[in-house]
Amino acid sequence: MANGTRRDLRELFHKGQLTIGISELSRMTGVSPRQLRYWQKKGYIIPKNEDEPGQARIYTMKMVIKAAAMSNLLQTGYTLKAAAAQVDERMRPAQTMYHVIFDRYQGYQVADDGQILVDLGPFDPQPEQELFAKLVGDKVVFDLKNRRELE
Template sequence: MEKEPVQYQLFRKIFSAERMVFRIGELSAMTGVSSRQLRYWEQKNYIQAMERGDEQAARSYRFREYARVMGIKYFQDQGYTLSASVKKINEYIDMANFVHVFVKEAIQTIEDYGDHIEIDLGWFDEATQQRLIAVQKDGKVTYKIIER
């Protein structure tokens, strides 16, 4: 198996959402949603606290629950009911999960050439003779096809 490029290893280590854990008070302060509301949402299965080994331990939440709470609150602030807000954020989360898988599968390599970055998005044709390359330069993204 080919070794993963260093930048992927570094990004995975730095941006590991599984390492971002918040206690209920922290989540409340970060989102503006009261601890009481968070416990209610948890009771309704709209959000999930992490499994606790000790019932005396404070409720803790992973980053994905932070994102879910922010989304629910956003839609409520826009005038949606709680149940409609949950439905809307679930739709957005489903789309984000699709995009995450798509990007993870699509990106083959990332090369920094100093003045621009090239991202290999994989084979462009069924005959596997052409690669699709995204080029980011000066804040703009263009595409090119390279014969291999």
């Protein structure tokens, strides 16, 4: 079996990898840089480099999505505070999925038959077992394998 490391996926989709500046964020969302700075001051959006005073603001894709969604809600009559709260609530499932995927993902293996087995790490109730996921047709199927057999 060929192996893929945890780093493979993390490098592609790491939280902070894809960033843009405030000018690009303004162009993408239609919200002025001044308004975006106000949103930041209120704590509704947070630049990736907020701990680096004097540096140009850069924003992660999460903040891009949040700012765009807030802008859309403001256009439909929401207040800024209500729009931010609504977006935070709507983003919770996506944040949960992100953590499930990235906290559990250990890599992948390609089985002898070409099947991709996604390694989700130790199976919590039975830590001597490793949990794998694979696609069978369009359905996700889980499989437990003894860790000693994998070594």
